[in-house]
Amino acid sequence: MTIKAVIFDIGNVLIEWQPERFYDAQIGEDRRRAMFAEADLHGMNELVDQGHPFTETIYAHAEKHPEWRDEIRMWHDRWLDLATPVIDHSVRLMRALQARGIPVFSLTNFGIESYDYAAQHFPFLREFDRDFISGHMKVTKPDARIYQMVEEGAGLSGPELLFTDDRPDNIFAASERGWHTHQFTGPEGWAKRLVGEGLLPEEDAR
The missing domain is CATH 1.10.150 (DNA polymerase; domain 1)
Known part of the structure; x- marks a missing residue:
């Protein structure tokens, strides 16, 4: 799919x-x-x-x-x-995906006020096509309910989603729902995965 x-x-x-x-x-x-x-x-x-x-x-x-x-x-x-510094290469990848018409969502364990505070200093946090913030959802990763809520909110099923997270428990929970997953260890590996999936050309993944 x-x-x-x-x-x-x-x-x-x-x-x-x-x-x-x-x-x-x-x-x-x-x-x-x-x-x-x-x-x-x-x-x-x-x-x-x-x-x-x-x-x-x-x-x-x-x-x-x-x-x-x-x-x-x-x-x-x-x-x-x-909460610093920004991982600039990852932000470039996010924007490159959006420039090619691919929706980009956040799925984050983050408080309500702390997220709003962070977004004042890191404006790219307001650039997602959809935000899934645990503080608003009242449930955190890796609880299976949060992944179900993303699917329902986005109107997409697991195999239609590619998710990156640094924590293996969060990745495992997503993969249990059929999501494509990538454990983030650095932006270079994530860029390579996006190229490999045909979502970005190599020149846009740098």
């Missing part, structure tokens, strides 16, 4: 998302490891991705761990320093 739309994850596909790297630079690796083990910042962020309020959720979590209060608040107060 012909691929009719291409779906991009955002974190580590279009924008680097490495909170550990940020905290290592701010407080050192040993303290970062201790904080993440004690305070479960990724669990906190999962709530934001499910649609819980951005500021309230992070600040409340900080109050639960007063020994790490200032550091946890950085997740909110310095959020753009966590």
Whole structure:
């Protein structure tokens, strides 16, 4: 079946998302490891991705761990320093697909307010043909429901979709629904896959 739309994850596909790297630079690796083990910042962020309020959720979590209060608040107060830099080659691929008339969707675990905030600084986040943002959908990858919601929202079935994501669990869940998938490890490999699928010529994939 012909691929009719291409779906991009955002974190580590279009924008680097490495909170550990940020905290290592701010407080050192040993303290970062201790904080993440004690305070479960990724669990906190999962709530934001499910649609819980951005500021309230992070600040409340900080109050639960007063020994790490200032550091946890950085997740909110310095959020753009966590979500950077843009992966420019991936953005070019997104736009090249659209220039050839191929719809491009996002499918991302992202909070409501944090996505709006990011889009102010990264305008390409408003360029997708369809947005599928977990905070609005109230469900996160790799839950099977989010992939079903994409199919229903787009009016497309699994074999009509090509999806890239950096996380193998998210890729596996999509492939279980019959989606074409590509585990993202860098834009060069993704570009090669798009060329191989006949979606882009090599000169447009650079």
